[in-house]
Amino acid sequence: MVDAKKELLKDLSDSIVEMDEEKAVKTARVYIEHNYEPYEAIASGLAHGMGRAGKLYEEEEYYIPELLMCSDALYAGMDVVKPHLSKTASEQKYKAVIGVVEGDTHDIGKNLVKIMMETAGFDVVDLGRDVPPIDFVKTAQEIGANIIALSTLMTTTMDGMEQVIKLLPECGLRGKVKVMVGGGPISPNYAKKIGADGYAPDALKAAKLAKLLVQEG
Ligand code: B12
Numbered sequence: 001m002v003d004a005k006k007e008l009l010k011d012l013s014d015s016i017v018e019m020d021e022e023k024a025v026k027t028a029r030v031y032i033e034h035n036y037e038p039y040e041a042i043a044s045g046l047a048h049g050m051g052r053a054g055k056l057y058e059e060e061e062y063y064i065p066e067l068l069m070c071s072d073a074l075y076a077g078m079d080v081v082k083p084h085l086s087k088t089a090s091e092q093k094y095k096a097v098i099g100v101v102e103g104d105t106h107d108i109g110k111n112l113v114k115i116m117m118e119t120a121g122f123d124v125v126d127l128g129r130d131v132p133p134i135d136f137v138k139t140a141q142e143i144g145a146n147i148i149a150l151s152t153l154m155t156t157t158m159d160g161m162e163q164v165i166k167l168l169p170e171c172g173l174r175g176k177v178k179v180m181v182g183g184g185p186i187s188p189n190y191a192k193k194i195g196a197d198g199y200a201p202d203a204l205k206a207a208k209l210a211k212l213l214v215q216e217g
Helices: 002-017 021-033 038-058 064-084 108-119 133-143 159-170 188-193 203-216
Strands: 095-100 123-126 147-151 178-182
Touching (some): 002 021, 002 038, 002 064, 095 108, 108 123, 108 203, 133 147, 133 159, 147 159, 178 188
């Protein structure tokens, strides 16, 4: 039983590295049919495979086209798993704005965080990738957001997060909206340094953090 699950998680991870959309979909279906925990299929299967692909990229075995095919396989698998993530029904709907900061187009991690926040009961407005700082703030103001979630995978674009935080007071949002940050180069220390309210290393923890931040008020 445990071995069968492990085997399926490994197959899911392999399907990403092998750029095999069909295998990702088929394996995800079998995994779901077994009623195994859906988020684990993402974290320990599909996203795990993307991490392995990243290492191959660093070793110059994979290049951008391979990474794009890996991410196609990841999304194909995610489409199967996503409807099975159990949503938390909450009486009070909290609102969040999410996006990848300006200059950065890496959006796989952001998309996972969005899915997990929605699963945790948030209404999430997704601004996509390469988002100018002011757009986060304007949207938060328009929808009365409780949370702004900022993602970046590149060291060269990290400053965009601080710019968003600096814009909050002049738009009258200081204290009204909590900012959480994440992505490869981001650390808890960096989050603290730029005045963010929180950092999380993965999508599940990001959703938990978001809940905590809104409950703190
Ligand atoms: C896939 C990938 C790509 C794909 C992106 C496809 C897409 N639509 O996203 C493609 C091929 C397009 C690409 C392009 C480039 N890439 Co690239 N890419 C990667 C790679 C291999 C994996 C990233 C990934 O998707 N990981 C899987 C996801 C699930 O993990 P994640 O993003 O970290 O997200 C998790 C957490 O970080 C967290 N999280 C994420 N966001 C948030 C937000 C909040 C609020 C919270 C709380 C948590 C959180 O939760 C997520 C889920 O658990 C990384 C290497 C790596 N090891 O990270 C390089 C990497 C990020 N890329 C890199 C580079 C340099 C580039 C390019 C500039 C290359 C080029 N020369 O053109 C371009 C970028 C162009 C641009 N301006 O954006 C570098 C960045 C180096 C740096 N330190 O700045 C890396 C680190 C590779 C390397 N070692 O050199 N890339």
